[in-house]
Amino acid sequence: MAARTPGAEPATPPAATEGPVLVVGAGLLGASIGLGLRHLGVEVWLQDASPTAEAVAEDIGAGRSCRAAAEDRVPEPGLVVVAVPPDVAAETVARALEEHPAAVVLDVASVKEAVLEGVRARGADLTRYVGTHPMAGRERSGPVAARGELFTSMPWVVCDSGSSSPAALAAARHLAVDLGATVTFMDAREHDATVALISHLPQVMSSLLASRLQETPLHHLSLAGQGLRDTTRIAASDPGLWVQILAANAGPVVAALHGVREDLDRLIATLEAPRAPGARLDIAQLMAEGNAGRARIPGKHGGAPRAFETVTVLVGDVPGQLARLLAEIGEIGVNLEDLRLEHSPGQPVGLAEVSVLPHRRKELIEALQERGWKVVQ
Ligand SMILES: NC(=O)C1=CN([C@@H]2O[C@H](COP(=O)(O)OP(=O)(O)OC[C@H]3O[C@@H](n4cnc5c(N)ncnc54)[C@H](O)[C@@H]3O)[C@@H](O)[C@H]2O)C=CC1
Numbered sequence: 132m133a134a135r136t137p138g139a140e141p142a143t144p145p146a147a148t149e150g151p152v153l154v155v156g157a158g159l160l161g162a163s164i165g166l167g168l169r170h171l172g173v174e175v176w177l178q179d180a181s182p183t184a185e186a187v188a189e190d191i192g193a194g195r196s197c198r199a200a201a202e203d204r205v206p207e208p209g210l211v212v213v214a215v216p217p218d219v220a221a222e223t224v225a226r227a228l229e230e231h232p233a234a235v236v237l238d239v240a241s242v243k244e245a246v247l248e249g250v251r252a253r254g255a256d257l258t259r260y261v262g263t264h265p266m267a268g269r270e271r272s273g274p275v276a277a278r279g280e281l282f283t284s285m286p287w288v289v290c291d292s293g294s295s296s297p298a299a300l301a302a303a304r305h306l307a308v309d310l311g312a313t314v315t316f317m318d319a320r321e322h323d324a325t326v327a328l329i330s331h332l333p334q335v336m337s338s339l340l341a342s343r344l345q346e347t348p349l350h351h352l353s354l355a356g357q358g359l360r361d362t363t364r365i366a367a368s369d370p371g372l373w374v375q376i377l378a379a380n381a382g383p384v385v386a387a388l389h390g391v392r393e394d395l396d397r398l399i400a401t402l403e404a405p406r407a408p409g410a411r412l413d414i415a416q417l418m419a420e421g422n423a424g425r426a427r428i429p430g431k432h433g434g435a436p437r438a439f440e441t442v443t444v445l446v447g448d449v450p451g452q453l454a455r456l457l458a459e460i461g462e463i464g465v466n467l468e469d470l471r472l473e474h475s476p477g478q479p480v481g482l483a484e485v486s487v488l489p490h491r492r493k494e495l496i497e498a499l500q501e502r503g504w505k506v507v508q
């Protein structure tokens with residue numbers, strides 16, 4: 132049974148993770164893990180280099196601040212989760228392994244080989260260490276942005292140190308599953324090569340694209356549609372974190388960037404002579420290659436790619452309208468697979484684009500129209 136804080140809500144359902152859990156680094160990731168575990172009734176303690184982050188994380192309910200409880204005796208944790216920035220992750224893991232000789236120590240840093248090598252270089256006990264990486268995050272940092280549901284249905288990579296004990300690996304798996312994530316086992320090298328392409332390259336491309344907008348007059352930017360917003364969302368990410376991630380995974384990221392450079396060179400050469408024989412075919416080919424890559428991205432919950440169809444509904448800019456639309460879709464009994472909002476500032480209406488299984492689309496349109504919604508065909 133998980134140890135529970137007296138007076139906590141009954142666990143729903145019981146967690147496999149046993150408390151007390153010590154979370155070191157009470158920012159976005161650490162406080163989100165704390166919130167998720169507290170929701171399951173697990174006892175969580177928080178430690179952060181920043182007294183403010185630690186206090187805010189406690190205030191939002193992510194656990195108890197070790198600083199504030201200095202008078203009490205902070206209990207010895209069975210599990211330590213290190214959620215600090217990548218460049219201090221190895222030293223923090225090594226210190227936790229030393230300070231808590233009976234605890235399993237996990238980290239959640241976005242890069243895995245550099246952390247593992249740093250822990251190894253410090254001569255720490257690798258049997259009790261497991262590197263992990265929840266593939267879930269936000270473009271904002273700090274405990275204020277934390278969400279207990281951040282990991283629900285998201286992948287969580289678990290990397291055996293090469294010497295991790297079965298008990299340590301089980302603790303990593305239990306934490307991820309308790310927080311609603313789906314576990315994938317991978318070694319650190321394969322992890323880093325994978326995230327270079329599926330996480331680090333998107334970040335770089337988004338930042339490079341958004342940086343092109345710096346000199347653009349505002350009245351030009353006001354014409355931007357959802358495409359620009361979609362492709363630049365993660366350009367709002369924390370530069371401090373990304374300097375560390377990119378520097379720690381430079382080799383695999385450079386390999387991915389060389390691939391992009393080849394395609395860019397090819398596109399530039401083609402567009403410099405757009406009427407040359409074969410030029411249009413080459414442009415179409417590049418676009419088709421993009422279509423093929425995108426179609427390979429798995430659908431919700433990591434399942435096989437699945438084609439959804441969209442229904443676009445006009446939503447008045449009145450409080451409660453969107454909530455009413457979602458509630459009515461629920462009443463109609465059609466499962467909402469995805470939701471996207473397009474809203475132009477100053478406009479009295481927005482567009483809600485809901486994704487549904489193709490065979491339910493017609494039924495949903497008819498039911499919404501019957502209820503008075505304007506569906507954009
Ligand atoms: N931001 C994201 O979307 C994701 C981040 N990660 C990883 O999670 C880790 C934490 O990232 P975030 O929570 O986003 O950052 P954050 O900036 O929100 O939180 C990091 C916290 O660690 C604290 N800290 C820094 N050095 C410390 C030390 N030596 N000892 C104790 N506390 C220390 C900071 O004061 C801060 O509160 C990073 O390693 C990152 O790579 C993993 C998945 C997603």
Ligand SMILES: O=C(O)C(=O)Cc1ccc(O)cc1
Nearest residue numbers: 241265266267268269270365
């Ligand atoms: O916001 C998104 O889409 C992300 O991909 C966030 C993210 C950032 C860093 C990670 O190591 C993992 C996930």
